[in-house]
Structure formats: C-alpha cells, structure tokens
Amino acid sequence: MTDLTTASADDRSLRILSTGDLAGIDISxxxxxxxxxxxxxxxxxxxxxxxxxxxxxxxxxxxxxxxxLGRDGCRDVVAIKTSYKHGLDKGRDEQHYYTSLTxxxxxxxxxxxxxxxxxxxxxxxxxxxxxxxxxxxxPGARSxxxxxxxxxxxxxxxxxxxxxxxLDRLMLSGTHPEGIAAVREQVRSYFPDRxxxxxxxxxxxxxxxxxxxxxxxGHTPAAVExxxxxxxxxxxxxxxxxxxxxxxxxxxxIATSEAQMNVTGTDMADADGKLPAVDAEFxxxxxxxxxGRGSATERIFAYNSGLVVTDIALGHRFAQLALAQGLGTxxxxxx
Numbered sequence: 001m002t003d004l005t006t007a008s009a010d011d012r013s014l015r016i017l018s019t020g021d022l023a024g025i026d027i028s029x030x031x032x033x034x035x036x037x038x039x040x041x042x043x044x045x046x047x048x049x050x051x052x053x054x055x056x057x058x059x060x061x062x063x064x065x066x067x068x069l070g071r072d073g074c075r076d077v078v079a080i081k082t083s084y085k086h087g088l089d090k091g092r093d094e095q096h097y098y099t100s101l102t103x104x105x106x107x108x109x110x111x112x113x114x115x116x117x118x119x120x121x122x123x124x125x126x127x128x129x130x131x132x133x134x135x136x137x138x139p140g141a142r143s144x145x146x147x148x149x150x151x152x153x154x155x156x157x158x159x160x161x162x163x164x165x166x167l168d169r170l171m172l173s174g175t176h177p178e179g180i181a182a183v184r185e186q187v188r189s190y191f192p193d194r195x196x197x198x199x200x201x202x203x204x205x206x207x208x209x210x211x212x213x214x215x216x217x218g219h220t221p222a223a224v225e226x227x228x229x230x231x232x233x234x235x236x237x238x239x240x241x242x243x244x245x246x247x248x249x250x251x252x253x254i255a256t257s258e259a260q261m262n263v264t265g266t267d268m269a270d271a272d273g274k275l276p277a278v279d280a281e282f283x284x285x286x287x288x289x290x291x292g293r294g295s296a297t298e299r300i301f302a303y304n305s306g307l308v309v310t311d312i313a314l315g316h317r318f319a320q321l322a323l324a325q326g327l328g329t330x331x332x333x334x335x
Contacts (some may be wrong), residue, residue, distance in 0.1 A: 012335050013331060013333065013334075014111045014113070014333045015111075015113040016115070016330075016331050017116065019118065024325075024327065025321045025327070032124070036128060036131065036310045037286060039074075039307075039314075040131075040283045040286045040287075040307075041283070042072065052259045053263065054068075062086065063085060064085055064088065065082070065083065067080065067082050068083075068306075069081075071309075072312045077104060077105060078103075078104045078106050079103040079316075080101075083098075084098050092217065099117040099118055100115065103312065112319055113315075115319070118151075120314050123314065124310050126155045126158075130164070132282065132304060133164055134163035136234050136254060136292035137164065138210055138232035140166075142168050143167065143168070143208055144209060144210065144212075146171070147174075147220070148173075148179075148217065148240075149172070149175075149176050149179025153179070153215040157170050157183065157187050158186055158189075158190040160211065160213070170194060172198050173202050174216075206228040211236070212236065213236045214238060214241030216240045216241040223243040224241060224242050226243070226246050226299070227249075229299050233299050234300045235250070237265075237302070238304045240267075244267075247268050251300065252279045252301070253276055254282055254300060254303070255281055258278040261305055265305070
C-alpha cells in the first residue's frame with residue numbers, strides 16, 4: 001500500500017506539488033540513495049515494470065521530448081513521467097526544460113499527485129552514479145573527477161561521498177564560474193570539511209581519477225579518451241564529457257538499461273553506428289547476481305540513463321513527505 005490514500009479529496013481531484021513545494025522538503029542524501037536502490041532491487045525481483053522510453057525529436061534537433069511509463073510493485077503505484085527540452089541548438093540561458101511526474105495509487109485507483117520532476121531528477125541521477133561507484137569502483141578508490149557543473153554535476157560529489165566516504169581527492173572540471181561556485185557550495189553544505197579542486201588539465205586529472213562522472217552538456221569540448229584512464233578506473237556517463245573510445249575500449253560495460261542506452265546513447269556509437277554489447281545491467285549488479293567488476297585493474301564504463309521506476313520511487317517518497325507537511329494544492333482536474 002502507498003499510505004497516501006488521502007492525498008486527493010476524491011477521484012476527480014489531483015494534488016499538485018509545485019517546484020516551490022518540493023524545494024521546501026528536507027530529505028537526506030542517504031534517504032535518496034536508499035530509495036533509489038530499493039527501486040532497482042524491486043525491478044530486478046520482477047515486481048516492477050519499466051518499459052522503454054518513447055522519444056520525439058525533430059530533424060533539426062532543436063528539441064527533444066520523452067515519455068516514460070512505469071509501475072512500482074513494492075509501492076503499488078503507477079506513474080508517467082514526461083520530459084521536454086527546447087533550444088538544444090542554443091546556449092544554456094536560452095533553453096527551456098519542463099518535466100513532470102503523475103502518480104496513481106494502483107490499489108485504490110485514485111490519483112496521488114502530479115509534481116514538478118526537476119528536483120527528483122537532480123537527486124535521482126547523482127544517486128545512481130554514486131551507487132554505480134559503490135558497486136563498480138576499484139577497491140580502495142580515493143579520487144573522483146566530475147566533469148560539468150550543471151544540474152547533474154552539482155550534487156555528484158556529495159552523493160559520491162555518501163557511498164564512498166573514503167574519497168579524499170575531489171576534482172572538478174568546469175568552465176562556468178557560477179557552476180563551479182555552486183558545486184563548491186553543495187559540497188560544503190553536506191561535507192564542510194571537504195575541499196573541491198578545480199582542474200584545468202583534463203587529461204592529467206582523468207589519469208589520476210579512480211572514478212569519473214561525466215555530466216557536462218552537449219556543447220562541452222571535454223572528451224576523456226580511453227588511453228587517458230588509469231587501470232581500474234570507473235567512468236560513469238550521465239551527459240557528456242567522455243569520448244566514444246572510453247566505451248568501446250572498456251574492459252567491462254555496465255548500463256542501468258541496455259535498451260535505453262541503445263536509444264539515448266547513439267552519440268557514443270562507433271564509425272559504423274554501433275554500440276558494444278553490455279556486460280551487465282545495473283539492477284542485477286545491485287542484486288548480487290552479476291559482479292560489478294571482475295578485477296581491480298579493469299577499466300569499466302557505466303552508462304547512467306534514468307529508469308522511470310527510480311523517479312516513481314523518489315516521487316512517491318516526496319509525496320509522502322509533502323502530505324505529512326500539508327503541502328500542495330488540490331485541483332478539481334476532472335470536473
């Protein structure tokens with residue numbers, strides 16, 4: 001059961017959780033990691049459904065839209081997430097991005113909530129990268145490099161420190177002063193005793209890093225090549241910042257979903273337009289069915305594409321916290 005059966009007044013109303021509503025909810029990084037990990041384990045157990053996402057993109061590539069439907073069998077909820085980004089051919093300040101999540105109780109049949117999904121995504125994605133690092137980084141990993149200072153880059157280091165607390169060198173590659181300042185502020189707010197080292201020599205930094213998380217935007221010139229990486233390095237691709245060779249020459253390839261990687265990872269294809277086969281999907285790694293790595297010296301490439309079941313789990317968690325605080329607005333949507 002969802003424990004949210006009172007979230008909506010009746011079957012014709014819907015609780016709307018705005019950006020401001022969700023911004024006021026306090027949730028720990030450990031809570032987020034636990035919620036996301038639980039969603040993966042439930043999916044691997046066959047209790048949840050996560051169909052392939054639908055994608056719409058015009059020929060000139062100026063926008064992209066996704067629709068993702070899923071069911072969480074542990075929470076007994078069904079949800080659909082939509083994502084739309086416009087202005088991919090323009091600078092960051094000229095782009096528009098909207099994403100939402102609508103959740104329904106699959107026991108009562110009633111709608112639970114519709115919410116802005118931007119904060120959920122900004123937490124879920126770095127939590128997945130941190131789980132990938134926990135399961136796939138070489139034993140004794142001590143250094144991490146994050147490429148990019150946008151939404152996904154700003155919490156990457158705090159989440160990595162949550163799952164790999166022994167990291168003692170935190171490197172950041174970025175070009176936007178406000179983004180660099182935001183990353184430092186996020187690390188300071190969660191881990192006041194840790195410092196972030198801004199690097200300008202990407203090749204040298206990549207060669208020193210045990211874990212690399214690439215979160216940069218599509219216009220980044222950063223592209224870490226396979227021969228820059230040290231033995232045992234783990235490279236996690238979220239956005240951009242890794243060259244295709246980091247994937248094609250990896251000793252082992254892990255993906256949150258091979259099907260989604262084949263849909264959204266086409267920019268990493270080789271000269272023949274092909275992607276390599278995935279050695280393991282991450283839900284099976286978390287469940288202990290498949291090893292995250294085979295040896296301490298393997299160079300591992302991990303593709304972090306969002307699975308809607310993780311959005312559902314975290315969105316449901318936010319809805320629980322919001323309801324407890326009386327947040328949100330009831331809208332008679334179907335009257």
